[in-house]
Amino acid sequence: MKVFAVVSQTSGRRPVFPFTAIVGQEEMKLALILNVIDPKLGGVMIMGDRGTGKSTTVRALAELLPEIEVVTGDPYHSDPHNQDLMSDEVRDRKRSGDTLPVERRQVQMVDLPLGATEDRVCGTIDIEKALSEGVKAFEPGLLARANRGILYVDEVNLLDDHLVDVLLDSAASGWNTVEREGISVRHPARFVLVGSGNPEEGELRPQLLDRFAMHAEVRTVKDPKLRVQIVQQRGEFDSNPQRFLAAHRKAQQELTRRIAKAQQVLKKTEVSHDLQLKISQVCSELDVDGLRGDIVTDRAARALAAFEGRTRVTLEDVQRVIVLCLRHRLRKDPLESIDSGYKVEKVFRRVFDLPPPETNAAQ
Structure with a gap:
């Protein structure tokens, strides 16, 4: 089994609160980990009170994941070894005997904003360029960026039902197809779909809710001791992120190894x-x-x-x-x-x- 190192938080990116330091909410954490181990499960819907750490936990998970091998320069993060996870262009190159340049990259976590249009999510085809130059001029969308990663939709219960349908269809089939004026483009879109929301702001339709593999409920922690622990940890992280991350690095690396091993088992x-x-x-x-x-x-x-x-x-x-x-x-x-x-x-x-x-x- 390959051992992967947790990517350093000191590379210029904004520090992310470590997953292993999150107190409570075991149900949500377990559901996320299981979907990472088996991305074909079908995603997680996280519903709960405001301020219960839903977004923090999802972003922390992305930092925890093992690096993956991708084809250099490919906008879909194609797997250089698995044809099921390659774009059509990369698959054609491999079949023709081309040597595919490979690099290791951190798993992507893509945020889908509530105001996103279908073109932003699925990608667009430049019809004028396609007709004048005879090429499929495709501008990839958020689904392309999320391939082999995590697609996170906060307040998913406020998202347009049509867009939720598109997300769920892509997550289930593993492909995104864009058709316009007789021109069709498709690319792999295998991602872990994570939605979160507050039930006070409305529920998803049962037909859509059923499409999420798992449903985790998160509630405000009632135990005063746990609440104090959460406040103290947050204060320590905000005052000195690098020291806080260093204190949890060993636990983070151990959980990363467990996930990588579980994917093999x-x-x-x-x-x-x-x-x-x-x-x-x-x-x-x-x-x-x-x-x-x-x-x-x-x-x-x-x-x-x-x-x-x-x-x-x-x-x-x-x-x-x-x-x-x-x-x-x-x-x-x-x-x-x-x-x-x-x-x-x-x-x-x-x-x-x-x-x-x-x-x-x-x-």
Whole structure:
């Protein structure tokens, strides 16, 4: 296994609060890590109160990730070894026997602003140049920049539904296609889609919410001791970022190594048929539409097992991810007062013959 070093924060970029120093919000952190280990999971929706560290955590994750090899000069960060992660131009060059120049680069984290247009997101085709010069003059958009990286949409519940559809379609297919006046251009667009928002400002439509693999809920920390710890850490970071980063460098490097190792172990992980049956039974009893819930729970449990260094998924792995994977897929009853996470946990425990959850689990 290759060992990757965490990129130094002293390279002129604005220092980012380290992921390993973030206190609490374990549910959000776990969901993000699992999607990085297996980018095919399908992304994370993070919903919670203002000021709970959603944006800070996502940006911290990007700084933590291993470097990747890319083809030098390629705007899509094509993988020089994997044809599924190459643009059409790079694939043609490789097939013709060209030697592809390679460089290592930090994984990109791209912010999608709320006011972005579809051209800004998907890219544009210069029709005049295409017709006059006979070339596909394509100006890549944010999806191109995010390929093999993270695409972060803050306040995703305020984003135009059409743009959310475009993002989810690209994330699911791994390709972005732009068509205009009979000219078509496509490029790879495989990224981890992370959306965040405040439920007070509105929810996503159920059809769109279901497309996110996992749904993490974050709440304001109530424990006074933890609140004081968070305030103190933030003060230390703001007063001397480099010293704070140095104090957490070892933990950051260790987590980076765990993620890199898990990406390799993931290929060997297995889920027993009995566990798969019971996962599907939980989905069935919860009346979850479609099969996305079954598939995502299976993949998330595999990613968690790999993160723990195991090749066999256990019941505990399923228990840790199933609420994240299913809570947002339930049909909502406006008169229902029980939290959806509690309902998933209750059915899970019944199917797996475990003691029922405590009633305060919904708090």
